[in-house]
Amino acid sequence: FLDVSLVRPSPPQAGLGAVLVFHDLTEFKRLDKVRRDFVANVSHELRTPLTSIKGYAETLMAEKPFREGQPRRFLDVILKNANHMSRMVDELLGLARIENDRQPAVKSPVRASDCLRAALRECAALSAERRVAVESLLPPDGPVVLADAGRLTQVLRNLVENALKYGPEGSAVTVSHHPGDTGVIFRVEDDGPGVPEAERLRVFERFYRVDRPRNKGEGGTGLGLAIAKHIVERHGGRIWAEQARPPRTGAAFCFSLPEAP
Ligand code: ADP
Secondary structure (H helix, E strand, O other): OEEEEEEOOOOOOOOOOOEEEEEEOHHHHHHHHHHHHHHHHHHHHHHHHHHHHHHHHHHHHOOOOOOOOHHHHHHHHHHHHHHHHHHHHHHHHHHHHHHHOOOOOOOEEEEHHHHHHHHHHHOHHHHHHHOOEEEEOOOOOOOEEEEOHHHHHHHHHHHHHHHHHHOOOOOEEEEEEEEEOOEEEEEEEOOOOOOOHHHOOHHHOOOOOOOHHHHHHHOOOOOHHHHHHHHHHHOOOOEEEEEOOOOOOOEEEEEEEOEOO
């Protein structure tokens, strides 16, 4: 996109004519589109559970005779949708906070295994519910990276949570690390369906979900990976999805972080 403006040369001199100035608006237009898409997405994502809450609440108010257990089931749906909305608002606020923070991440030497332990504590209930064991190949004297410990824990939690959600019940998740060109690479691998190659970049976009109808029951917000990407990039690292390596058979979510000197 080009915007052209005509300006007089200054100071105006006889015989010099005019100056044409071309402004490249491509980036401006792109950001404007991202902003508009975002507002449309948020509205849509919040309206879906809201419609369901309204529908069930109205049915309960209608004072028609109910079948046994029906009001309770309706209230369950209302609560589930309200919880989903509340989680989405929390994650949106978290994402906005990360995006608006112009300061570079506050980094100090952090032992990755400590962050993983904290992340696993937060995922313990989901791990038990899904009967998926998480195997950590990060030894206590393992890599020390330059990071904000709370943020690194959040990235690991988001990736492990996904591995637990998308892996089949009774399967396993492996968290490991190896040295890379620009620091330490962490890998979270599962036995789930994996991420099709064509979707491997898009899953990091806000609200993007592979195979939406199938994921509906999982109650995800589609924001976890976008948050993880922001955090990793603000640390000077990179995050990507690929095929897991044996013995795991599903997705591998990998990210790099600079190693502490
Ligand atoms: P959600 O809340 O939907 O899990 P995320 O941003 O964490 O949102 O993930 C975006 C999408 O990426 C998911 O909806 C899912 O389709 C896909 N995805 C994420 N992690 C995995 C995984 N471990 N295995 C397969 N697909 C995954």
